[in-house]
Amino acid sequence: MHLEARGHPLHSRAQTITLTARGDGKLDVRGSILDLRKRGFVPVAGDLQASGVIHDMHLTGLVDPAGPVLEDVVAEQRSVAFEPSATTAGESCRDPIGRIAALAGARLDATWARRLAAEIGGPRGCSHLLTLAHLLGSTVGWALAREPAPGVRRAGERVFRRDLVVDGHEPAPGRLELTAQLLDLHLAPAPPVAAPMDRFTEALDVRLQTEIEFPTGRIVRIAAAERRRTHGDFDRASWRDRSAETSWLVGERLASGVTGTLIARLGEVSDDRPLLDTCLALAPTMIQCAAAMSEAWAALGAVGGIPDSCWMWRRDGALDRARR
Numbered sequence: 112m113h114l115e116a117r118g119h120p121l122h123s124r125a126q127t128i129t130l131t132a133r134g135d136g137k138l139d140v141r142g143s144i145l146d147l148r149k150r151g152f153v154p155v156a157g158d159l160q161a162s163g164v165i166h167d168m169h170l171t172g173l174v175d176p177a178g179p180v181l182e183d184v185v186a187e188q189r190s191v192a193f194e195p196s197a198t199t200a201g202e203s204c205r206d207p208i209g210r211i212a213a214l215a216g217a218r219l220d221a222t223w224a225r226r227l228a229a230e231i232g233g234p235r236g237c238s239h240l241l242t243l244a245h246l247l248g249s250t251v252g253w254a255l256a257r258e259p260a261p262g263v264r265r266a267g268e269r270v271f272r273r274d275l276v277v278d279g280h281e282p283a284p285g286r287l288e289l290t291a292q293l294l295d296l297h298l299a300p301a302p303p304v305a306a307p308m309d310r311f312t313e314a315l316d317v318r319l320q321t322e323i324e325f326p327t328g329r330i331v332r333i334a335a336a337e338r339r340r341t342h343g344d345f346d347r348a349s350w351r352d353r354s355a356e357t358s359w360l361v362g363e364r365l366a367s368g369v370t371g372t373l374i375a376r377l378g379e380v381s382d383d384r385p386l387l388d389t390c391l392a393l394a395p396t397m398i399q400c401a402a403a404m405s406e407a408w409a410a411l412g413a414v415g416g417i418p419d420s421c422w423m424w425r426r427d428g429a430l431d432r433a434r435r
Contacts, residue, residue, distance in 0.1 A: 112318045112336035112350045114290045118282030120149045121403035124396045126243060128250040130174070130271040132264035137182070140251060142170040144243040146399050153402045155415060156430050157198030164190050165399070166239050170211070170247055176255050179219040181248075186211040186240055193423050193430070200429035207236050207422045214244070221379060223248035234425030241421075242395050246275065246388060253384050254297070257313070263300045269310075272296045277392050279400035287325045287400055293317040293389045314340045317389045319357070325404070328365040328397060333357050337386065353386055365394040 124146050131139045146166040153160040168191075172184035191204035213230040217223060227244050231237070254271035264270060277291045295315040321333040335353040359376065363369060370391060377387040415434045416424035423430050 112334070112338075112352075114292070114318055114320055116278060116280050116288060116290050116320075118280035118286070118288055121279040121281055121287075122149055122396070122400045123147045123279070124277045124392070124399055126246050126273075126275045126392070128247055128271075128273045129269065130251065130254055132266060132268045132270055133173075134266035136176070138174040138176060138251075138270065140170075140172045140174050140181075140247060142243050142247045144168050144239055146239070148399070148403050150403055155402075156193055157196070157433060160192065160402075162403075165192055165402075166190060168237070168239055168243060170240065170243055172247070174219070174251055176258070179251055179255055181214060181217050181219055181251075183215050184211055188237070188240070191237075198429070198433050199423070202423065202429050204237055204421075204423055207231070208240075210236050211240065219248045219251045224379075234419045234422055234428075236422060238395070238421040242392075245391070246273075249384055249388055253295070257297055259300065265300070265303070268300070269298050271298065275389065275392055277396040279396060279403070281404070282322070285325055287323040287397065289319075289321050289323065289393055289396060289400070291317075291319040291389050291392055291396075293385055295385060308342075311342065311345075315385055316340075317353075317385050319386075319389050319393075321360075321393065323365065323397060326401065328394075330360050330363055330365065333360050335386065335389075356383065356386065357390065360390070365397050369394055 126144045128140065128142045133139060144166060145164065148162045148165050150162055152162065167189040169187040170184060173182045175182050186208050188205050188208060193199055193204050195201045195203045210231050214226065217226045224245065227241060231241055250273045258270065273293065273295050275293045277289055280288045282288050297312040298310045299312040301310045316338045319335040322331050323329065324331055335357045336350045337353055338348055338350045340348040356377065373387060373390050377383045415430060418424060418426050418431060425431065
């Protein structure tokens with residue numbers, strides 16, 4: 112499936128999850144989320160927010176594959192939307208970062224999403240770390256289900272990496288185009304010095320392209336495909352059209368409730384999990400792209416987040432009071 116993006120570049124969101132073997136049979140997991148705004152400026156929170164890197168955040172944890180259980184996790188927010196200021200009454204996106212520690216001991220299974228909502232969802236945390244944590248949980252479960260027997264990895268050896276990149280473009284006024292690319296790279300056990308392809312086990316590509324009516328968020332067109340490659344068919348593997356599994360989204364809005372609908376239709380734990388994770392990335396990226404519609408927003412004088420969508424935009428918080 113060849114993606115052909117149309118229109119003015121607005122925003123790119125990239126998420127990465129990497130699993131690395133340890134000497135004790137456990138796994139180090141690292142996740143990152145990067146938001147890059149590509150045009151304009153946004154009047155928000157008493158200031159003018161320019162283009163460039165908006166969010167640069169990381170999660171680092173320890174996974175016991177026997178559970179699987181996330182034994183420990185810490186967060187880092189290198190770049191955030193709101194630093195302490197007079198308008199924020201000294202508050203910052205980093206204020207609730209310590210709540211991440213409450214996820215230690217959580218199982219990385221069907222209960223993970225509920226645990227996230229309870230510990231860091233909505234006004235209890237950062238919506239971007241929440242998005243990254245959702246992807247971390249599903250990625251770990253997917254990767255472990257494809258791993259050989261425990262104990263065959265060297266300490267420090269990469270086991271699995273997932274990259275999910277969504278790009279937003281404005282093809283015409285009132286239209287937003289999102290192109291998404293997911294790559295799962297499963298690495299084979301190998302000695303410290305090996306030829307690159309000796310480390311290769313399998314690669315899964317998922318690609319998706321959708322056109323959205325803006326600002327309603329209604330999907331007007333969508334197409335998806337995936338390709339799995341192994342050593343045996345690397346040069347022959349073909350793309351499999353997955354548009355039939357996503358065509359029902361035409362007419363749906365990327366709004367509250369769409370996550371539950373996607374999980375119900377594609378299955379939270381199934382062979383379609385990578386396709387589901389790709390679809391789940393659309394709504395959060397659309398919100399980021401909306402800020403890049405800078406010409407429209409600047410005329411309004413100021414914009415803000417959805418009430419209770421995160422710590423900084425909680426109801427009756429400093430930014431909510433400033434907006435009102």
